[in-house]
Amino acid sequence: MVILEIKNIDVYYGDLQVINNLSLSIEEGGITSIVGANGAGKSTLMNCILGAIKPKRGKINFNGQDITSQKTFEIVERGISLVPEGRGLFPFLTVEENLILGAISKHAKSKTRENLDRVYSLFPRLKERSKQRAGSLSGGEQQMCSIGRALIAEPKVILLDEPSLGLAPIMVKTVMDTIEQLAMNGYTIILVEQNVMTSLGISKKGYVLQEGRVVMEGSGAALLANDELRKSYLGV
Numbered sequence: 001m002v003i004l005e006i007k008n009i010d011v012y013y014g015d016l017q018v019i020n021n022l023s024l025s026i027e028e029g030g031i032t033s034i035v036g037a038n039g040a041g042k043s044t045l046m047n048c049i050l051g052a053i054k055p056k057r058g059k060i061n062f063n064g065q066d067i068t069s070q071k072t073f074e075i076v077e078r079g080i081s082l083v084p085e086g087r088g089l090f091p092f093l094t095v096e097e098n099l100i101l102g103a104i105s106k107h108a109k110s111k112t113r114e115n116l117d118r119v120y121s122l123f124p125r126l127k128e129r130s131k132q133r134a135g136s137l138s139g140g141e142q143q144m145c146s147i148g149r150a151l152i153a154e155p156k157v158i159l160l161d162e163p164s165l166g167l168a169p170i171m172v173k174t175v176m177d178t179i180e181q182l183a184m185n186g187y188t189i190i191l192v193e194q195n196v197m198t199s200l201g202i203s204k205k206g207y208v209l210q211e212g213r214v215v216m217e218g219s220g221a222a223l224l225a226n227d228e229l230r231k232s233y234l235g236v
């Protein structure tokens, strides 16, 4: 079943068009990767799905409903959460205070304790550090905290914008393993990465963005084997 469908969107910042007639069709479950160079429009696309930026043309459907003109909190309430580029934590708030901020809807608020416990069982490290300021966590732990905050909203679809950025190789692996675990737990994952090889390796499907357009799409394995992609993005 298609859970998220983006149809022919055009997105502008002022007069500057950064997304051009872009369409994506995301099947429920598993990991879909969006890859592309700096400035290709990946973060813009994520923010657009979340309703933080509105497309000038085109439509976004989630679970069969048109969400194009809905507000971000309504979209989060329906079941889409973003783990933003740069993690977006409040460094002077504690880990737990940051996590709780993810509970936006009435429903999620009423289940905060239960959802916190779920996040803590997934990330025991966060439980140990729940009263510590988020800014004092390591980069990898901060990423876990940001993912935990997204989970508190009880999403069906999780958008992850460059979760491995700036992390040591060992932490990159931990974060990627966590993302695979989330997919195994039934979440639908949309993963934006510059770490093209690793992300396509764990994805059932991938889209390659270039200057706001989809220039290639296919299964993760097919894209990894594609000579053109290997030359232009993997340098091999």
Ligand SMILES: Nc1ncnc2c1ncn2[C@@H]1O[C@H](COP(=O)(O)OP(=O)(O)OP(=O)(O)O)[C@@H](O)[C@H]1O
Residues within 6 Å of the ligand: 013, 016, 018, 036, 037, 038, 039, 040, 041, 042, 043, 044, 045, 085, 194
């Ligand atoms: N608020 C903004 N106002 C004007 N232009 C913007 C704004 N945000 C992004 N852009 C421009 O839009 C284009 C797409 O940016 P975007 O952040 O979506 O790219 P990206 O693929 O996420 O890049 P990166 O890999 O560096 O994160 C870039 O040319 C960028 O300079």
Ligand SMILES: [Mg+2]
Residues within 6 Å of the ligand: 042, 043, 044, 085, 161
């Ligand atoms: Mg970006």
